[in-house]
Amino acid sequence: MLSHVEITARVEVTPAAHFVWSNRLEYSHDCFVCRRVGRTVVLHHGAAHGLCHSSRHQLEWQDDLDEVGRHPAPIRITGFDTAGDISVQTLRCRLSFWWSPFTDLKRPDERAAELGAKRWVRLHYRVGCHTCRxxxxxxxFGEQKSLQSNMVWPVTSSCPRCRTELVTMSGPPEINLVG
Ligand SMILES: [Zn+2]
Ligand SMILES: [Zn+2]
Incomplete structure (x- = not known):
């Protein structure tokens, strides 16, 4: 069946911040293809499929793997909306994927779910400093940074050069199953 998950992130920015979300993210996924729970899938907005990262020995019965054990996965970004004003930047991202119930190939007591039990997401962004500009x-315009579910919140980030405060994130991105 076709399932959908929505990820929502909210970042408070100061007037000195020049903030841009990346169109790439990593997401924990119970992967129907390799039948493993809690895999990491890499997703790009605009890409036709995701890439599941698994170790090769767990998957040697499959023949469509590349040399490091990644395989194409039927999950992709089907909605990517960013919005922002002088003080808040938000990202709403919809993931759509083909999914069917299974139990983990190596841990038969673990049942997969559309929304994994230990779900997490890693989002990427760049933030520049108007003071330095x-x-x-x-x-x-700074380096690429990331935020992920398992950080210690709140997270505050300042300019590495002039120490001007740039962004504050009060909590992890929300991850919800949607109809
Ligand atoms: Zn997989
Ligand atoms: Zn600065």
Missing amino acids: DTGEDDW
Whole structure:
């Protein structure tokens, strides 16, 4: 059956922050294809399928794997909405995937679920510093950063150069099954 999960993230930004979400994320998924619970799938907005990362020895009965044990998975990003104003940036992302009940191939006592028991997500973003931009710093638009469910909240991030506070995240992204 076709299932959908919605991920919602909210970040408070200061006026000095130049904030952009990445179109890439990692998500914990009970993967119907390799029949393992809690795999990491890598998703790009616009890609036709996700990529499930599993170790090769667990999957040697499958022949469509590349050399490090990844396989295409029937999960993709079907909605990606960002919105923001002077103080808040939000991301709402819908994942759609083909799923059917199974028990874990290596741990038969673990039953898979559409929404995994130990679900987590890792989101990526870049944040630049207007203070550094205005003083003429070339690389004011910072490096790629990420936030993930298992961080210790709240998370505050400041400019590594001038220490201006840029973003605050009060809690983990929400992950919900949707109809
Ligand atoms: Zn898989
Ligand atoms: Zn700065």
